[in-house]
Amino acid sequence: SQKIEQNSEALNIQEGKTATLTCNYTNYSPAYLQWYRQDPGRGPVFLLLIRENEKEKRKERLKVTFDTTLKQSLFHITASQPADSATYLCALLSGGYNKLIFGAGTRLAVHP
Amino acid sequence: SQTIHQWPATLVQPVGSPLSLECTVEGTSNPNLYWYRQAAGRGLQLLFYSVGIGQISSEVPQNLSASRPQDRQFILSSKKLLLSDSGFYLCAWSGLAETQYFGPGTRLLVL
Numbered sequence: 001s002q003k004i005e006q007n008s009e010a011l012n013i014q015e016g017k018t019a020t021l022t023c024n025y026t027n028y029s030p031a032y033l034q035w036y037r038q039d040p041g042r043g044p045v046f047l048l049l050i051r052e053n054e055k056e057k058r059k060e061r062l063k064v065t066f067d068t069t070l071k072q073s074l075f076h077i078t079a080s081q082p083a084d085s086a087t088y089l090c091a092l093l094s095g096g097y098n099k100l101i102f103g104a105g106t107r108l109a110v111h112p
Numbered sequence: 113s114q115t116i117h118q119w120p121a122t123l124v125q126p127v128g129s130p131l132s133l134e135c136t137v138e139g140t141s142n143p144n145l146y147w148y149r150q151a152a153g154r155g156l157q158l159l160f161y162s163v164g165i166g167q168i169s170s171e172v173p174q175n176l177s178a179s180r181p182q183d184r185q186f187i188l189s190s191k192k193l194l195l196s197d198s199g200f201y202l203c204a205w206s207g208l209a210e211t212q213y214f215g216p217g218t219r220l221l222v223l
Binding site for chain 2: 004032034041042043044045046049089091093097098099100101102103104105
């Protein structure tokens with residue numbers, strides 16, 4: 001079965017730097033991959049979707065890459081701000097009906 | 113615009129008691145609906161999904177059940193709660209696009 005690995009250790013960075021989070025999966029390459037943000041005690045919020053035929057996707061300060069050879073996605077936040085502090089979840093399409101399988105997430109802490 | 117509601121926000125229940133969590137969606141028709149559970153520090157585990165009224169698919173065997181009595185209503189139930197049922201329960205919906213939109217969640221503590 002498909003497994004998703006995200007760095008379980010928190011990522012601590014200084015404000016203004018670029019944060020890079022990693023998502024690795026083990027089996028088949030999905031048709032698309034998504035990134036969500038989750039704040040403590042809240043539901044996840046969709047950020048970006050990247051399809052298997054896309055190498056890179058950008059949205060404001062966010063950038064996602066998708067390497068189906070390495071079975072890896074990288075999520076970048078440039079010019080990070082303390083307000084970017086949250087847990088970021090990677091999710092892959094898993095079967096029909098838009099079912100997703102989620103990684104455990106990586107907690108990002110941006111320090112002033 | 114679409115909104116998704118869950119209630120209650122927090123629930124403390126004794127072991128062996130019944131459970132009913134409700135999720136409703138506004139502003140869309142015939143959504144796919146999903147129930148997830150998130151244990152502390154863990155990822156989201158898909159419990160059930162539904163593609164239409166009365167249509168429920170279970171992803172993992174467990175002590176819970178789900179029902180969809182109306183197009184935009186999704187209910188998670190249990191007849192007898194276990195300690196292991198504690199967690200953060202999230203409802204989500206998706207439409208034609210692949211994105212899932214999550215509700216605010218219900219934190220359940222079974223004592």
